[in-house]
Amino acid sequence: MSSSAADRLEFRAAAVAGHRAARTTSHIAAVLRVTLLDLLRRPIVPILMYSLAALMGVMPFIPFLTLGQENRLVRDANLSLILMFGIALAVYAAGTCLYREMHRGGGELLMSKPISPLAFLAAKYAGVIVVLSLFMLAATPVFMVSSRASRGLVQVDWRLEGPLLGGLIAAPVLAALIALRRRRSLSQHAALLLPAVGIAVFGTTALRGSGHPLPDDFRTGYLLAAAAGVGLVLVNIAALAMTLSTRLSVPVAASITVLALVVGLCSGSMPMDGPGFLLNAFVPDWMNFWILSSVPPASPHLAPLFLWNLIQSLLFASALFVLGYLLFRNTDIVKKPT
Amino acid sequence: MHAVQQHASAQQEPVVILRDLSKVYRDFWRRTRIRAVQRLSVEVFRGEVFGLLGPNGSGKTTTLKMLVGLLHPTSGSILILGRTPRSAATRRILGYLPEESPLYPFLSAREALDFYARLFNLSGPERRRRVDQLLEMTGLTHVADRPIGQYSHGMVRRVGLAQALINDPDIIVLDEPTAGMDPLASRQVKDILRSLADQGRTVILSSHLLADVEDICDRIAVLYNGRLRAVGTVEELLVRGDRLIVSLPAADADLLQKITGEIRRRTHREPDISHPRRNLEDFFLDLIRTARDAEASDLSGAGEPGQVAEYLDHYAEHGETPPPHRIQAEKRK
Numbered sequence: 001m002s003s004s005a006a007d008r009l010e011f012r013a014a015a016v017a018g019h020r021a022a023r024t025t026s027h028i029a030a031v032l033r034v035t036l037l038d039l040l041r042r043p044i045v046p047i048l049m050y051s052l053a054a055l056m057g058v059m060p061f062i063p064f065l066t067l068g069q070e071n072r073l074v075r076d077a078n079l080s081l082i083l084m085f086g087i088a089l090a091v092y093a094a095g096t097c098l099y100r101e102m103h104r105g106g107g108e109l110l111m112s113k114p115i116s117p118l119a120f121l122a123a124k125y126a127g128v129i130v131v132l133s134l135f136m137l138a139a140t141p142v143f144m145v146s147s148r149a150s151r152g153l154v155q156v157d158w159r160l161e162g163p164l165l166g167g168l169i170a171a172p173v174l175a176a177l178i179a180l181r182r183r184r185s186l187s188q189h190a191a192l193l194l195p196a197v198g199i200a201v202f203g204t205t206a207l208r209g210s211g212h213p214l215p216d217d218f219r220t221g222y223l224l225a226a227a228a229g230v231g232l233v234l235v236n237i238a239a240l241a242m243t244l245s246t247r248l249s250v251p252v253a254a255s256i257t258v259l260a261l262v263v264g265l266c267s268g269s270m271p272m273d274g275p276g277f278l279l280n281a282f283v284p285d286w287m288n289f290w291i292l293s294s295v296p297p298a299s300p301h302l303a304p305l306f307l308w309n310l311i312q313s314l315l316f317a318s319a320l321f322v323l324g325y326l327l328f329r330n331t332d333i334v335k336k337p338t
Numbered sequence: 339m340h341a342v343q344q345h346a347s348a349q350q351e352p353v354v355i356l357r358d359l360s361k362v363y364r365d366f367w368r369r370t371r372i373r374a375v376q377r378l379s380v381e382v383f384r385g386e387v388f389g390l391l392g393p394n395g396s397g398k399t400t401t402l403k404m405l406v407g408l409l410h411p412t413s414g415s416i417l418i419l420g421r422t423p424r425s426a427a428t429r430r431i432l433g434y435l436p437e438e439s440p441l442y443p444f445l446s447a448r449e450a451l452d453f454y455a456r457l458f459n460l461s462g463p464e465r466r467r468r469v470d471q472l473l474e475m476t477g478l479t480h481v482a483d484r485p486i487g488q489y490s491h492g493m494v495r496r497v498g499l500a501q502a503l504i505n506d507p508d509i510i511v512l513d514e515p516t517a518g519m520d521p522l523a524s525r526q527v528k529d530i531l532r533s534l535a536d537q538g539r540t541v542i543l544s545s546h547l548l549a550d551v552e553d554i555c556d557r558i559a560v561l562y563n564g565r566l567r568a569v570g571t572v573e574e575l576l577v578r579g580d581r582l583i584v585s586l587p588a589a590d591a592d593l594l595q596k597i598t599g600e601i602r603r604r605t606h607r608e609p610d611i612s613h614p615r616r617n618l619e620d621f622f623l624d625l626i627r628t629a630r631d632a633e634a635s636d637l638s639g640a641g642e643p644g645q646v647a648e649y650l651d652h653y654a655e656h657g658e659t660p661p662p663h664r665i666q667a668e669k670r671k
Contacts, residue, residue: 027456034445037444038442109440109501111407111408113454
């Protein structure tokens, strides 16, 4: 063997050996950044975010049309909308971002560089979680302003609803202007601007108050806990879709994920003996997260229930990540149809 | 002079060893779908340009992907400087250009090269220096901040080549490196690869463009249906010992008749007489160079590639001088 080339190899290996953690962190950060840019430039991401926000923006008008008796329905419908749109985004983002990269995109180049499969996979999981966080950051303020505005009973509270609808229109216009000036993807700017605008609108309207006395189940903390519960469901769904996509094509991974979602929704109503027990052990009862919005606000069980949901979610997602790594580490990076 | 001659002593030691390498692609039910590579054994030496030649589906790309650790061999082994391709230490000294340059279309060339440099943990100033030099080397400096999605295929290939060299690699693996390039860019890429090999780097490339392979490779392996059919230097494989070409200045008919008559009398065979031809690539390049000299063109795409990047040029000096601890160890032996 050539001594000089071997020496260079040994020298380089020794030079980086002492900074393994820093190196891995730097790799994860670099891959996370491109994963995020890759996901955000896909038009489906802002389309889902804006459609959801727009639907929730007009929700407060329902009490107006139904003689003002359904303000609670607005809150629950908003949560359902977040869950449905969020599941679509989670399955799409998680199912495609790893599989497409491995078998169609830059994974071939990436995995020929000195990045470990673990760091690569962690960056992909983190990228999807950041996208879902942006989605929740956009959805939550709109959900809260929309739900609180519906407390205006027969009349919509324009002090809350006005800035919200204005912000929803202003965000894409601003994104288009920035994209035009920077000659970059409109989708990326739109997906990043909506959460910022949503938070700004919520900040200004919340400080001003709704003008109506709020019952407990419309207070900020309570609504936040319900939205966070839905966010945890989305993280679990995404982890499941991504783990399946380490070996399965996008349609198959998406189908199994949706099947698991349905089974999970059913598992709560099954008896806890025999197959029901096994089902409850392996597939989370997604309704558990949902129950948060049904617990009376003053109940002492609210905080422990949320904590239990959080722990269960983290455990489920972590187990899926470990399984994903075991499946991924020996996968061939080869061109496949998506 | 080719590196194969310059580095004659170093060449006796292989840097890449493939032993009985096989790859079988299986379907979901583990049934054999394709035997892409079958019992391939080849050694590649330091400082040579080694070409894998074969028609589509002959196993070239599969072999290269196993070499860089993207595919797992079904059986057999690969050693790169004594290590497996999957080890991070091996990947630090490898540069790889895949067949299709799967770069992120939303990044600019500068951002893409910076991203790949980060994966080698280069410091900020070092990254910037290398990126600038490689952009200059590949003639992309003036379009460096445009998204890659707006590049032509040839320009994308140049970015691909630049990323393969970002880590100052010892071994460069290239799958169809000149695919999609115009003849001028293709010639420049071949010159860059030749000069890298002359500095002591090992270049392994695959191509089905026979002229490209003949042009720059020191040794060639010919694959067909996943099996090795021939391996050797270009001279060994292509020279016909039973024929001889004598090139003369243009001669009048009388002289020509005398020469052919003499050949016929001595060999009892009919000699072939024809005018030598340039190949189409040389003709095209001459034509373009003349046209370029005649009129200064306003290029909207890629510019003229520059010299090999400075840090790549310095390799020979650093790479061929063993560090002191190595020399002392040799002396002790």
